[in-house]
Amino acid sequence: xxxxxxxxxxxxxxxxxxxxxxxxxxxxxxxxxxxxxxxxxxxxxxxxxxxxxxxxxxxxxxxxxxxxxxxxxxxxxxxxxxxxxxxxxxxxxxxxxxxxxxxxxxxxxxxxxxxxxxxxxxxxxxxxxx
Amino acid sequence: xxxxxxxxxxxxxxxxxxxxxxxxxxxxxxxxxxxxxxxxxxxxxxxxxxxxxxxxxxxxxxxxxxxxxxxxxxxxxxxxxxxxxxxxxxxxxxxxxxxxxxxxxxxxxxxxxxxxxxxxxxxxxxxxxxxxxxxxxxxxxxxxxxxxxxxxxxxxxxxxxxxxxxxxxxxxxxxxxxxxxxxxxxxxxxxxxxxxxxxxxxxxxxxxxxxxxxxxxxxxxxxxxxxxxxxxxxxxxxxxxxxxxxxxxxxxxxxxxxxxxxxxxxxxxxxxxxxxxxxxxxxxxxxxxxxxxxxxxxxxxxxxxxxxxxxxxxxxxxxxxxxxxxxxxxxxxxxxxxxxxxxxxxxxxxxxxxxxxxxxxxxxxxxxxxxxxxxxxxxxxxxxxxxxxx
Numbered sequence: 001x002x003x004x005x006x007x008x009x010x011x012x013x014x015x016x017x018x019x020x021x022x023x024x025x026x027x028x029x030x031x032x033x034x035x036x037x038x039x040x041x042x043x044x045x046x047x048x049x050x051x052x053x054x055x056x057x058x059x060x061x062x063x064x065x066x067x068x069x070x071x072x073x074x075x076x077x078x079x080x081x082x083x084x085x086x087x088x089x090x091x092x093x094x095x096x097x098x099x100x101x102x103x104x105x106x107x108x109x110x111x112x113x114x115x116x117x118x119x120x121x122x123x124x125x126x127x128x129x130x
Numbered sequence: 131x132x133x134x135x136x137x138x139x140x141x142x143x144x145x146x147x148x149x150x151x152x153x154x155x156x157x158x159x160x161x162x163x164x165x166x167x168x169x170x171x172x173x174x175x176x177x178x179x180x181x182x183x184x185x186x187x188x189x190x191x192x193x194x195x196x197x198x199x200x201x202x203x204x205x206x207x208x209x210x211x212x213x214x215x216x217x218x219x220x221x222x223x224x225x226x227x228x229x230x231x232x233x234x235x236x237x238x239x240x241x242x243x244x245x246x247x248x249x250x251x252x253x254x255x256x257x258x259x260x261x262x263x264x265x266x267x268x269x270x271x272x273x274x275x276x277x278x279x280x281x282x283x284x285x286x287x288x289x290x291x292x293x294x295x296x297x298x299x300x301x302x303x304x305x306x307x308x309x310x311x312x313x314x315x316x317x318x319x320x321x322x323x324x325x326x327x328x329x330x331x332x333x334x335x336x337x338x339x340x341x342x343x344x345x346x347x348x349x350x351x352x353x354x355x356x357x358x359x360x361x362x363x364x365x366x367x368x369x370x371x372x373x374x375x376x377x378x379x380x381x382x383x384x385x386x387x388x389x390x391x392x393x394x395x396x397x398x399x400x401x402x403x404x405x406x407x408x409x410x411x412x413x414x415x416x417x418x419x420x421x422x423x424x425x426x427x428x429x430x431x432x433x434x435x436x437x438x439x440x441x442x443x444x445x446x447x448x449x450x451x452x453x454x455x456x457x458x459x460x461x462x463x464x465x466x467x468x469x470x471x472x473x474x475x476x477x478x479x480x481x482x483x484x485x486x487x488x489x490x491x492x493x494x495x496x497x498x499x500x501x502x503x504x505x506x507x508x509x510x511x512x513x514x515x516x517x518x519x520x
């Protein structure tokens with residue numbers, strides 16, 4: 001719907017997060033998890049922001065989550081729903097809620113993963129009501 | 131070491147302009163510096179410490195030091211967005227206490243209106259080498275307003291806060307702004323007018339947002355022996371605190387701000403309780419910013435900010451906690467999209483007894499000035515100072 005008409009800028013891929021964006025291109029959402037303290041974090045880093053261990057690895061997210069908070073940007077040329085989604089794996093991530101009636105969104109609403117194309121870059125992980 | 135009683139605010143100045151088409155950024159910095167030094171009864175050559183943030187043109191403090199002909203032996207260009215200048219007051223006191231300078235000048239200037247900047251509603255990339263967070267945020271369209279709006283949405287979800295309660299914050303600011311001849315918005319507004327103004331990003335309406343203005347201001351912080359020789363009322367720094375609150379690796383919690391940490395540090399150093407404070411300058415980029423900071427600074431319980439701000443409780447003369455009696459960023463001035471410096475200015479006016487008579491708090495001997503800079507919903511810098519009339 002509305003969000004599909006937005007032109008999304010390409011993310012600036014860095015050496016540290018190349019694998020995340022390569023996986024996104026294949027329709028997979030990766031989360032970085034620390035094998036030392038056992039906690040997953042977002043955005044992904046090689047050194048764990050909780051225990052500072054460098055023993056971190058990629059895991060594939062289930063794609064399930066719930067809206068932590070959201071806001072529909074009414075003043076944009078094409079309105080869109082900014083959100084934080086709590087992933088089933090734990091971390092909350094900045095994202096958009098798409099392909100839905102913005103007026104029916106609620107905090108704690110279950111959502112599932114979708115990908116949306118960007119302007120010349122890898123696709124962005126977004127969410128839609130489950 | 132504590133900074134309690136080690137420094138005084140001796141001079142302040144707020145540029146009267148709200149639209150600076152015909153003056154340069156550097157010119158505003160120099161004009162406000164001149165104004166604050168004259169207010170203190172000091173001269174440019176007395177300045178041996180200079181503080182500025184990212185609004186100053188050039189690399190750190192260097193271009194402005196040169197432009198104004200300063201010879202500082204101590205500089206600090208820490209940038210935590212709009213809270214920088216509250217933080218600078220604390221840092222200036224540290225430098226003075228350590229003997230690194232005796233007369234510290236802090237300046238702010240900005241021209242977002244003259245430059246036609248889309249301040250709140252357009253996602254902005256900083257350019258250059260991306261920050262590590264940028265690829266995971268910028269493509270999604272974060273703006274100033276929608277990231278603050280998400281804090282308001284979560285606050286409403288968890289605590290039942292209402293749009294009408296948030297609106298009371300704007301209403302209180304407008305009651306104060308009617309007495310400020312320099313305020314951009316001087317009309318008193320009602321709760322109904324706020325909640326019926328156009329929705330910008332749910333649940334924040336146009337009148338939940340601050341003004342966008344050009345201008346600036348300056349503060350002069352001095353050592354006790356300098357303050358003793360000056361003729362202005364003495365405003366003493368009792369305590370200062372700062373904090374950077376982030377997304378915490380994905381453990382995002384939008385229900386509180388960094389004020390929880392910076393405020394606790396400042397009141398502990400000052401040896402005061404929130405209930406002792408007579409006047410509060412609270413960063414007001416949006417109504418939700420004020421509500422969360424009041425809770426986090428300990429003026430009410432977490433989640434009770436809605437009832438606390440309602441029914442005119444923030445209006446001078448009628449409410450229990452007069453706030454932003456100059457009209458604040460919500461109605462008067464938010465120079466360069468950075469509202470921390472003007473928070474300190476109105477706190478000093480109140481403590482000196484120099485606020486507008488219609489909003490002057492009686493026996494105002496203790497005040498707080500608090501700033502939030504950056505994005506409340508992404509990452510922000512908090513800074514708090516506790517000030518006392520001596």
